Amino acid sequence: MWSISKKELDGLLSDESLANVSFLVLGKKIDLPYAASKEELRYHPGLTNFTTGKGKVFMCSIVRKMGYSEGFKWLSQYID
Ligand SMILES: Nc1nc2c(ncn2[C@@H]2O[C@H](COP(=O)(O)OP(=O)(O)OP(=O)(O)O)[C@@H](O)[C@H]2O)c(=O)[nH]1
Numbered sequence: 001m002w003s004i005s006k007k008e009l010d011g012l013l014s015d016e017s018l019a020n021v022s023f024l025v026l027g028k029k030i031d032l033p034y035a036a037s038k039e040e041l042r043y044h045p046g047l048t049n050f051t052t053g054k055g056k057v058f059m060c061s062i063v064r065k066m067g068y069s070e071g072f073k074w075l076s077q078y079i080d
Contacts, residue, residue: 009023009025009047013054013055022054022055022056022075022078023054023055023056024055024056024058024071024072024074024075025041025047025055025056025057025058026057026058026059026060026067026068026071027041027057027058027059027060027067028060028061028062029061029062029063030059030060030061030064030067031061031063031064038057038059041057041059042057056071056074058070058071058074
């Protein structure tokens with residue numbers, strides 16, 4: 001499952017037509033004990049260029065209604 005999303009994301013990140021686009025990555029289901037941690041997501045190969053400000057990782061839980069609004073607020077600054 002992780003490899004599928006990583007492959008999709010790698011494709012987007014290496015797409016030259018999206019070079020100036022910001023990416024919001026939502027780390028889902030953090031209310032569950034087996035959810036990936038922010039460190040796992042952030043330091044995974046492929047997300048390393050997120051340190052340049054191209055993208056940001058936000059952890060969220062739909063069940064607890066947390067995390068995603070901060071992510072979408074961050075992303076909204078790039079929408080004009
Ligand atoms: N506990 C928990 N369940 C969630 C959360 N977000 C979604 N779900 C549940 O996970 C199931 C799959 O939901 P989605 O995230 O829409 O589906 P998906 O991305 O295709 O599949 P996943 O691989 O399960 O993420 C549904 O039953 C949701 O209710 C969350 O933050 N916490």
